[in-house]
Amino acid sequence: MKGHLTRNLFPEPQKTKGRVMSTIAAFYSGKSILITGATGFLGKVLMEKLFRTSPDLKVIYILVRPKAGQTLQQRVFQILNSKLFEKVKDVCPNVHEKIRAIYADLNQNDLAISKEDKQELLSCTDIVFHCAATVRFDDHLRHAVQLNVTATQQLLLMASQMPKLEAFIHISTAFSNCNLKHIDEVIYPCPVEPKKIIDSMEWLDDAIIDEITPKLIGDRPNTYTYTKALGEMVVQQESSNLNIAIVRPSIVGATWQEPFPGWVDNLNGPSGLIIAAGKGFLRAIRGTPKAVADLIPVDTVANLTLAVGWYTAVNRPKSTLIYHCTSGNFNPCYWGKMGFQVLAAFEKIPFERAFRRPYADFTTNTITTQYWNAVSHRAPAIIYDFYLRLTGRKPRMTKLMNRLLRTVSMLEYFLNRSWEWSTYNTEMLMSELSPEDQRVFNFDVRQLNWLEYIENYVLGVKKYLLKEDMAGVPKAKQHLKRLRNIHYLFNTALFLIAWRLLIARSQMARNVWFFIVNFCYKFLSYFRASSTLKV
Numbered sequence: 001m002k003g004h005l006t007r008n009l010f011p012e013p014q015k016t017k018g019r020v021m022s023t024i025a026a027f028y029s030g031k032s033i034l035i036t037g038a039t040g041f042l043g044k045v046l047m048e049k050l051f052r053t054s055p056d057l058k059v060i061y062i063l064v065r066p067k068a069g070q071t072l073q074q075r076v077f078q079i080l081n082s083k084l085f086e087k088v089k090d091v092c093p094n095v096h097e098k099i100r101a102i103y104a105d106l107n108q109n110d111l112a113i114s115k116e117d118k119q120e121l122l123s124c125t126d127i128v129f130h131c132a133a134t135v136r137f138d139d140h141l142r143h144a145v146q147l148n149v150t151a152t153q154q155l156l157l158m159a160s161q162m163p164k165l166e167a168f169i170h171i172s173t174a175f176s177n178c179n180l181k182h183i184d185e186v187i188y189p190c191p192v193e194p195k196k197i198i199d200s201m202e203w204l205d206d207a208i209i210d211e212i213t214p215k216l217i218g219d220r221p222n223t224y225t226y227t228k229a230l231g232e233m234v235v236q237q238e239s240s241n242l243n244i245a246i247v248r249p250s251i252v253g254a255t256w257q258e259p260f261p262g263w264v265d266n267l268n269g270p271s272g273l274i275i276a277a278g279k280g281f282l283r284a285i286r287g288t289p290k291a292v293a294d295l296i297p298v299d300t301v302a303n304l305t306l307a308v309g310w311y312t313a314v315n316r317p318k319s320t321l322i323y324h325c326t327s328g329n330f331n332p333c334y335w336g337k338m339g340f341q342v343l344a345a346f347e348k349i350p351f352e353r354a355f356r357r358p359y360a361d362f363t364t365n366t367i368t369t370q371y372w373n374a375v376s377h378r379a380p381a382i383i384y385d386f387y388l389r390l391t392g393r394k395p396r397m398t399k400l401m402n403r404l405l406r407t408v409s410m411l412e413y414f415l416n417r418s419w420e421w422s423t424y425n426t427e428m429l430m431s432e433l434s435p436e437d438q439r440v441f442n443f444d445v446r447q448l449n450w451l452e453y454i455e456n457y458v459l460g461v462k463k464y465l466l467k468e469d470m471a472g473v474p475k476a477k478q479h480l481k482r483l484r485n486i487h488y489l490f491n492t493a494l495f496l497i498a499w500r501l502l503i504a505r506s507q508m509a510r511n512v513w514f515f516i517v518n519f520c521y522k523f524l525s526y527f528r529a530s531s532t533l534k535v
């Protein structure tokens, strides 16, 4: 399909109120866009931005499945009525009419799209953004392959039958090749062909898949990164027929600027750990303070993705271009510094009903990590559960702590390494943008102030994830003060008990004790005598 299009792909920049309209925004006007994963973190921000900047777009098709007792329509209604979409309603009052939810389940072969819907998609779609994926690190290989590889393959097959299609943008991850230290903007082959993996998933049973999974994923840490790499290979295999680009974001965090700072709606990546640390559950984590914390705001990813969609459709590059959407080589921040900034933000923006005072540190080796896990994580949980039992309540803290430690152990891989991603294509794209597009679709993270971003992130976690009001801050601060006093009291009592036990059992401890008491007595006597003499 490359080179098939004869329509005007270079719309003349229009003027709006004396300002030249963004070329990218103009490009999406009148377009029919298909988004998968539109109910997810990135998908929602992408959709919001499209509606806000190109309210004249024709329609956005979204592939949705019913979930948690909600129908497709209820899910769409909830998204459009959420805080994230507040600004959209001003610029695009008929947004409800421009969104078309299509029943789909990427877990099923042929994606479970009805014939009529499929026909409409095939004949109308101009651009595809494929965001849907399973992002669970420990997903069973069969499920991860189905979502991240087979579904991608099927979507590409559909795309190849779309006569109007101008570009297919595939969202991968910067960590699809996390087994390498330096990652170029190329697709690295996996030892086993995706087709073979897809075929084998059909006839192998779960037990055998479990057995071969470590061998297949090799030096990657999980099934997620492995299947995302396979997904890229599938994209490459289809790239001769289609006009495709791949965007590889690193660790996607809360919004930086748009539609407002600090918006976040799930626990993935840092968000869950920020809650765990802010509530005082997480006190230590195995991480390398000097490793780069390659976080990228979700609105930056959305802006780059939309710019890539425009560039790919308009310029039709000869090969599949890969865009790294990372912060490390533009504006690096390190885990140690980020940890300090998060802790500093908790001082200003404390979370309510904390279990303990927020104080977390990075540990650098397994022994100290195990020590802190025992002393700072498991022991307080056991003591608290004991207290719950005593007061006739159901113990729950140990279970919660075990889950948290399991989650943390899965994230540790990414906290102890740094990667270098080459960003020639991203920089090239930046230079291709007009000043107005650079402003409207800003993905230049050199302008990002980490301190400000982290503060807004913590505030966003408090407001949008924990649903806590800022009015509760004085009470939260009071609660933390009480926890501090309990902490001091507990430590003093513990010390006195330990010391008393030691003195009762050891002659040496008794000698040390008498020596200290004697020394203090003599010092005080001397001090009293010298002050009497002075008078």
Ligand SMILES: CCCCCCCCCCCCCCCCCCCCCCCCCC(=O)SCCNC(=O)CCNC(=O)[C@H](O)C(C)(C)COP(=O)(O)OP(=O)(O)OC[C@H]1O[C@@H](n2cnc3c(N)ncnc32)[C@H](O)[C@@H]1OP(=O)(O)O
Pocket (backbone or CB within 6 Å): 135, 136, 137, 138, 173, 174, 175, 250, 251, 252, 267, 268, 269, 270, 271, 272, 273, 274, 276, 277, 285, 289, 336, 338, 339, 340, 342, 343, 360, 361, 362, 403, 404, 406, 407, 408, 410, 411, 414, 415
């Ligand atoms: C020096 C001084 C100061 C120092 C200060 C020091 C510290 C200061 C503190 C602040 C630190 C700031 C820095 C932060 C570092 C962040 C590193 C991030 C690296 C991420 C790299 C990502 C790279 C790749 C990026 C990508 O390309 S992919 C996108 C990323 N993908 C993910 O992040 C999925 C992860 N998750 C799962 O893979 C599944 O969650 C699974 C874990 C298997 C559990 O699975 P399971 O046990 O089955 O249970 P769930 O039902 O899932 O969860 C069970 C329960 O845990 C909850 N929970 C789910 N998640 C998380 C999560 N994160 N954190 C916490 N809780 C979580 C869930 O709500 C549920 O709670 P409940 O409802 O029970 O109350």
Ligand SMILES: NC(=O)C1=CN([C@@H]2O[C@H](COP(=O)(O)OP(=O)(O)OC[C@H]3O[C@@H](n4cnc5c(N)ncnc54)[C@H](OP(=O)(O)O)[C@@H]3O)[C@@H](O)[C@H]2O)C=CC1
Pocket (backbone or CB within 6 Å): 036, 037, 038, 039, 040, 041, 042, 043, 063, 064, 065, 067, 104, 105, 106, 107, 108, 130, 131, 132, 133, 134, 135, 147, 171, 172, 173, 174, 228, 248, 249, 250, 251, 252, 253, 266, 268, 269
């Ligand atoms: N978050 C991050 O840190 C990073 C994410 N990425 C990539 O960005 C993309 C988006 O990630 P993100 O938004 O964070 O992920 P989310 O988990 O928030 O969203 C995943 C989306 O995929 C959809 N989906 C999952 N399974 C199915 C299914 N069986 N049928 C239909 N839809 C399904 C989900 O729908 P539903 O709401 O129904 O579950 C949801 O809309 C992914 O490709 C991911 O690999 C890359 C780097 C980092």
